[in-house]
Amino acid sequence: MPVAPPRVRKDAAAHLDGPLALDRLAARAGLSGRTLLLCQRLDSARVLLERTGLPGEAVATRRR
Known part of the structure; x- marks a missing residue:
């Protein structure tokens, strides 16, 4: 599974409270x-x- 570069993850994480330009x-x-x-x-x-x-099941069903 590819991993997004840190700069992209940081940019996305900083804007999770609003619309993201995916x-x-x-x-x-x-x-x-x-x-x-x-x-x-x-x-x-x-x-x-x-x-x-948290057990795996709780993490899997968790909503932000």
Whole structure:
């Protein structure tokens, strides 16, 4: 699974509270919009699993 470059992840994370120009972010990462979104979701899940006591099922069904 490709991983978005740190600058793209940082840019996306900084703007999660508003509309994101997914196509622009994906182009900066050299990925499709769908792949970039999947990378972000997987990265967020990884952080939750590593830093919280939440079981995998809770992380998988969690809504932001």
